[in-house]
Amino acid sequence: MYREICSKYAPDKDNLICILHEIQNSHPQHYISEEAVQTVAEYLGVPANHIYGVLTFYTMYSTKPRGQNIIRLCESPPCYIKGSENILHKLMTLLDIEVGETTKDGCFTLELCACLGVCGNAPVMMINNDVYGDLTEEKVEEIIEKVRRG
Amino acid sequence: MSLKRIDLLICCGSGCISAGALKIKERFHAVLSEKGLTNEINIIETGCMGPCDYGPVMVIYPEGIFYKKVTPEDVDEIVAEHFVKGRPVQRLMLQDEDKTIAAHKEVPFYQKQVKVALANCGFIDPESLEEYIATGGYEALGTVLTQMTPQQAIDVVKESGLRGRGGAGFPTHMKWKMVHDRKEDQKYVICNGDEGDPGAFMDRSLLEGDPHRILEGMMLCAYSIGASQGFFYIRAEYPLAIKRIKQAIEQAREVGLMGKNIFGTDFCFEAEVRTGAGAFVCGEEMALIHSIEGERGNPTPKPPYPAVSGLWGKPTVVNNVETLANLPTIFVKGAKWFSTMGTETSKGTKVFALTGDIRNTGLVEVPMGTTLREMIFDVGGGMIGGNEFKAVQLGGPSGGCLTAEHLDVPVDYETLKARGAMMGSGGVIVMDDQKCMVNVAKFFMDFCVDESCGKCSPCRIGLKQMYNILDRITKGEGQEGDIEELQRLGETVAKISLCGLGQTAPNPVLSTIRYFRNEYEAHIKDKACHTKVCRDLFHFKIDKSRCIGCSLCSRKCPANCISGSREDKYTIGQVDCVKCGNCQDVCPVKAIDRIPGIHSDVTAHKEALLKRKARED
Amino acid sequence: MKTLADLKKIREKAQEEMKLRGSSVRIKIVVGMGTSGIAMGAREVMKTFLEEISNRNLTDVIVTQTGEKGLSSLEPVVDLIEEDKPKVTYGNMTPDKVKKVVVEHIVNGRIVSDYVVATGN
Numbered sequence: 001m002y003r004e005i006c007s008k009y010a011p012d013k014d015n016l017i018c019i020l021h022e023i024q025n026s027h028p029q030h031y032i033s034e035e036a037v038q039t040v041a042e043y044l045g046v047p048a049n050h051i052y053g054v055l056t057f058y059t060m061y062s063t064k065p066r067g068q069n070i071i072r073l074c075e076s077p078p079c080y081i082k083g084s085e086n087i088l089h090k091l092m093t094l095l096d097i098e099v100g101e102t103t104k105d106g107c108f109t110l111e112l113c114a115c116l117g118v119c120g121n122a123p124v125m126m127i128n129n130d131v132y133g134d135l136t137e138e139k140v141e142e143i144i145e146k147v148r149r150g
Numbered sequence: 151m152s153l154k155r156i157d158l159l160i161c162c163g164s165g166c167i168s169a170g171a172l173k174i175k176e177r178f179h180a181v182l183s184e185k186g187l188t189n190e191i192n193i194i195e196t197g198c199m200g201p202c203d204y205g206p207v208m209v210i211y212p213e214g215i216f217y218k219k220v221t222p223e224d225v226d227e228i229v230a231e232h233f234v235k236g237r238p239v240q241r242l243m244l245q246d247e248d249k250t251i252a253a254h255k256e257v258p259f260y261q262k263q264v265k266v267a268l269a270n271c272g273f274i275d276p277e278s279l280e281e282y283i284a285t286g287g288y289e290a291l292g293t294v295l296t297q298m299t300p301q302q303a304i305d306v307v308k309e310s311g312l313r314g315r316g317g318a319g320f321p322t323h324m325k326w327k328m329v330h331d332r333k334e335d336q337k338y339v340i341c342n343g344d345e346g347d348p349g350a351f352m353d354r355s356l357l358e359g360d361p362h363r364i365l366e367g368m369m370l371c372a373y374s375i376g377a378s379q380g381f382f383y384i385r386a387e388y389p390l391a392i393k394r395i396k397q398a399i400e401q402a403r404e405v406g407l408m409g410k411n412i413f414g415t416d417f418c419f420e421a422e423v424r425t426g427a428g429a430f431v432c433g434e435e436m437a438l439i440h441s442i443e444g445e446r447g448n449p450t451p452k453p454p455y456p457a458v459s460g461l462w463g464k465p466t467v468v469n470n471v472e473t474l475a476n477l478p479t480i481f482v483k484g485a486k487w488f489s490t491m492g493t494e495t496s497k498g499t500k501v502f503a504l505t506g507d508i509r510n511t512g513l514v515e516v517p518m519g520t521t522l523r524e525m526i527f528d529v530g531g532g533m534i535g536g537n538e539f540k541a542v543q544l545g546g547p548s549g550g551c552l553t554a555e556h557l558d559v560p561v562d563y564e565t566l567k568a569r570g571a572m573m574g575s576g577g578v579i580v581m582d583d584q585k586c587m588v589n590v591a592k593f594f595m596d597f598c599v600d601e602s603c604g605k606c607s608p609c610r611i612g613l614k615q616m617y618n619i620l621d622r623i624t625k626g627e628g629q630e631g632d633i634e635e636l637q638r639l640g641e642t643v644a645k646i647s648l649c650g651l652g653q654t655a656p657n658p659v660l661s662t663i664r665y666f667r668n669e670y671e672a673h674i675k676d677k678a679c680h681t682k683v684c685r686d687l688f689h690f691k692i693d694k695s696r697c698i699g700c701s702l703c704s705r706k707c708p709a710n711c712i713s714g715s716r717e718d719k720y721t722i723g724q725v726d727c728v729k730c731g732n733c734q735d736v737c738p739v740k741a742i743d744r745i746p747g748i749h750s751d752v753t754a755h756k757e758a759l760l761k762r763k764a765r766e767d
Numbered sequence: 768m769k770t771l772a773d774l775k776k777i778r779e780k781a782q783e784e785m786k787l788r789g790s791s792v793r794i795k796i797v798v799g800m801g802t803s804g805i806a807m808g809a810r811e812v813m814k815t816f817l818e819e820i821s822n823r824n825l826t827d828v829i830v831t832q833t834g835e836k837g838l839s840s841l842e843p844v845v846d847l848i849e850e851d852k853p854k855v856t857y858g859n860m861t862p863d864k865v866k867k868v869v870v871e872h873i874v875n876g877r878i879v880s881d882y883v884v885a886t887g888n
């Protein structure tokens with residue numbers, strides 16, 4: 001499977017970031033496994049430790065398995081001013097996890113992130129590729145419920 | 151020709167999408183087909199219209215009616231009333247002091263604005279090459295390619311006075327000229343779409359809302375400098391922008407606007423998209439170049455500048471999205487036209503992102519030199535929730551805070567710099583009098599500590615130290631001399647850091663010290679946060695004259711520290727209070743207040759503890 | 768696309784498609800589409816206008832709509848608004864009358880006085 005993803009791109013090092021994105025997105029647990037790193041290393045002809053170096057530099061990559069849905073709540077100042085702290089507390093109680101953890105059923109991982117560029121509708125969070133803005137505690141509850149149902 | 155009689159423009163910028171615009175669009179499709187109206191009404195998804203706060207918004211032509219905060223439930227009414235019977239729905243229009251504003255053009259938010267970069271955002275369908283061409287798109291490219299030499303094109307940009315919109319405000323023509331003059335067969339142009347400044351989202355809106363404009367701008371640059379290959383570096387947090395740019399590149403290729411011999415000339419060009427992966431520092435041009443090369447996005451010392459040794463060691467121009475967006479219009483309308491707008495040193499218009507405690511959050515484009523007051527109060531509608539204006543943070547984490555006394559300062563590169571702020575990417579974070587400036591400074595510092603790539607030690611260690619001091623101050627453990635230490639550290643980090651991140655990261659702290667020193671002092675000396683934001687520097691108090699003795703607070707207190715009775719009323723045991731604020735939330739008569747400063751019981755308790763500990767030792 | 772002339776061709780066609788949003792409009796036709804107007808056949812009138820204009824390729828004319836004008840007995844009512852000229856209001860419109868108004872008034876600039884119920888504002 002990793003091989004297949006690689007072969008969509010030319011074997012040039014400058015495609016590394018795109019390949020890693022696709023590998024991570026296509027894994028149900030949204031992470032990049034050791035096996036994946038090996039495959040990419042062979043395909044691009046670069047040492048595996050170079051790939052680890054890149055992986056750990058960028059905050060969006062994970063080398064540990066995560067939930068089916070990644071919640072990324074913006075913690076930057078404009079969202080903070082509009083009350084992102086309350087939203088964080090709501091998410092933590094609702095999902096019964098801390099930041100960086102995954103729910104027991106494997107459905108959600110909660111992460112914090114820098115500005116998502118939707119500050120006009122702060123506070124904001126992203127679940128996978130969808131942005132949710134103007135969050136309130138009630139809205140968060142609805143959204144989580146909806147995503148959980150799929 | 152079609153029988154269409156209505157153009158329904160639904161804003162599908164990320165802001166409106168996050169507020170549910172797509173659901174509304176689907177509902178329109180459903181209702182229109184149910185009523186057999188699909189061939190009379192054009193549904194057009196546009197990019198960001200600007201007033202994100204009112205999202206989802208839409209404009210209906212030919213009347214140009216503006217609706218705000220539309221919900222799927224409203225769709226039936228809009229169709230039945232407005233589309234079928236021609237009676238626009240008053241309830242969804244903007245209200246301005248008892249007056250209902252119907253027309254898009256009359257919305258106060260748009261009044262002082264002059265749209266150059268944003269001209270098409272919210273007006274055309276960003277997925278249609280034809281609509282971009284209809285607004286005069288690619289005319290600049292065609293004219294320049296067929297009628298100008300690269301040097302002449304650079305001269306136009308020089309005459310326009312255009313400066314980079316990505317932060318530093320470097321004159322665009324100078325960068326171009328440097329690369330133009332280098333004799334190499336391979337050169338590159340990169341569009342910097344990494345936009346990581348908290349509070350900035352104009353680049354996203356431009357990429358999403360008018361992708362062909364950015365592409366045309368890139369090609370104008372490519373021709374002028376002699377590049378045949380371009381890259382869009384867009385952060386991964388912007389999936390829609392990535393999709394739209396990729397689509398625009400495909401469309402341009404299909405009609406021969408990209409590829410070989412464009413407009414029948416010798417100019418050949420290809421563009422590709424590369425994405426980031428969540429690292430703020432990759433917005434810095436050298437870091438960005440390394441990231442495209444498939445490396446860690448670390449900045450490297452300059453010189454050499456990208457103009458000399460950039461992508462794969464070749465001469466490279468890195469330009470911001472908004473910088474590129476201005477180019478097509480400069481070539482169509484002329485450098486003179488552009489340079490009549492703005493101030494002596496800052497020409498043209500600038501897009502600002504209004505956020506924070508302001509009524510109309512969103513994107514505004516105004517001539518350079520517009521005052522903060524005009525921007526915040528006339529365009530932005532003033533403060534929300536009846537609070538007073540206190541400060542505005544300009545230029546994100548690398549910028550600085552300005553106060554009410556600066557409201558009449560014209561906004562341009564030099565004026566802001568002289569006052570300790572920065573144009574940056576154009577983020578305008580407005581704060582009301584409920585905000586604690588020490589806490590805000592701490593938050594910006596937290597951002598920079600997180601985003602420091604760690605390569606150079608002043609930035610990595612110095613910023614962390616500054617953060618620790620700020621954290622201490624907000625927790626009531628500030629000491630005499632902390633302010634001076636912050637200033638000393640800040641100045642050192644700014645001076646010796648490797649890249650712009652470290653060089654500018656101390657700005658928020660230094661500027662808040664400059665303008666709000668008394669707040670720092672209150673935190674350190676009086677152990678009081680007068681805005682009652684810092685948890686350790688205020689306490690809760692029940693006002694017995696207002697308390698009705700209902701016991702609700704006592705029952706909701708997680709620390710079990712509120713006691714009393716219906717007769718005696720209730721009091722808070724200050725020593726055990728964890729400041730969760732539940733009591734204040736649940737009190738039915740609002741009898742609980744936040745009082746600045748640490749309660750004397752707590753201070754006494756702490757001293758006693760210390761003494762006991764000293765004795766035990 | 769190889770020349771500026773090619774670009775111009777695409778532009779003209781595209782502008783045509785976008786004219787509802789543009790300002791290069793010579794005549795605006797406003798059909799009264801209130802409940803009574805619709806009950807009297809305003810939808811057919813509107814459709815006929817759209818078809819006629821499309822058939823004749825009149826690119827500088829737009830059709831829009833408005834609510835009730837209070838002229839119930841004269842519905843369907845249509846306003847023709849031309850820049851710098853007083854507004855002309857036609858009443859009791861039918862698809863056949865529409866065709867005549869398009870030919871006479873819009874194409875040839877002669878007001879069809881038989882159908883006029885009001886002029887000016």
Ligand SMILES: Cc1cc2nc3c(=O)[nH]c(=O)nc-3n(C[C@H](O)[C@H](O)[C@H](O)COP(=O)(O)O)c2cc1C
Binds near residue numbers: 651
């Ligand atoms: C830490 C840091 C982050 C930056 N982020 C961005 C960014 O997100 N977008 C951008 O256009 N420029 C950013 N810049 C500025 C770029 O290095 C560069 O100056 C700019 O892209 C040049 O384009 P311009 O001349 O068109 O403004 C950043 C600089 C630093 C030091």
Ligand code: FES
Binds near residue numbers: 080116117122349
């Ligand atoms: S600050 Fe949260 S999206 Fe920008």
